[in-house]
Amino acid sequence: MGNVFFSEPHHIFSWEKLGNIKEGREDLGEDMPVVVYRLLEYTMNHILTEEFGTERANELFRKSGFLAGQEFAKNLLDLTLPLEQFVAQLQKILRDLKIGILRIEEIQDNADQIILTVAQDLDCSGLPPTNEVVCNYDEGFLAGILETYMKKRYLVREIDCWASGARVCRFRCKAQE
Numbered sequence: 001m002g003n004v005f006f007s008e009p010h011h012i013f014s015w016e017k018l019g020n021i022k023e024g025r026e027d028l029g030e031d032m033p034v035v036v037y038r039l040l041e042y043t044m045n046h047i048l049t050e051e052f053g054t055e056r057a058n059e060l061f062r063k064s065g066f067l068a069g070q071e072f073a074k075n076l077l078d079l080t081l082p083l084e085q086f087v088a089q090l091q092k093i094l095r096d097l098k099i100g101i102l103r104i105e106e107i108q109d110n111a112d113q114i115i116l117t118v119a120q121d122l123d124c125s126g127l128p129p130t131n132e133v134v135c136n137y138d139e140g141f142l143a144g145i146l147e148t149y150m151k152k153r154y155l156v157r158e159i160d161c162w163a164s165g166a167r168v169c170r171f172r173c174k175a176q177e
């Protein structure tokens with residue numbers, strides 16, 4: 001193993017750090033059940049909330065989602081497409097990767113205000129109702145994608161969620177000055 005090239009430390013995220021999954025999991029493959037993803041997400045949420053409180057934990061999830069959204073956009077999306085085609089591309093990839101089914105409900109003022117929904121959302125669809133919106137990671141993820149494509153900052157907040165009793169997650173995205 002004298003020839004192994006070591007990259008920068010594990011905790012510094014880059015797309016390459018996701019590894020060569022095909023090579024590493026030749027029998028098990030690239031897919032795994034949603035329950036495994038949620039197990040990671042909601043145990044992490046439990047511990048972060050215990051350690052730092054709800055507000056801070058939500059913020060940390062948003063920040064992680066934002067980093068994910070930026071890298072996702074840079075590595076998987078064609079950022080040169082006009083808006084309509086960009087949205088179509090995003091819808092397709094979110095569906096292909098089984099993250100959710102994206103619909104744009106409203107888009108105004110040169111995309112400064114967008115209301116969108118995600119149905120069958122990876123993070124929350126099917127959760128027991130707790131009268132909360134829980135998709136903080138998705139808020140950051142969407143903000144990261146929008147900022148990378150639109151080259152302006154967005155504030156994204158979830159206004160309906162499966163966990164709040166709705167059938168889809170609905171997000172309000174507002175460009176920031």
Ligand SMILES: [Zn+2]
Nearest residue numbers: 124135161169
């Ligand atoms: Zn949700």
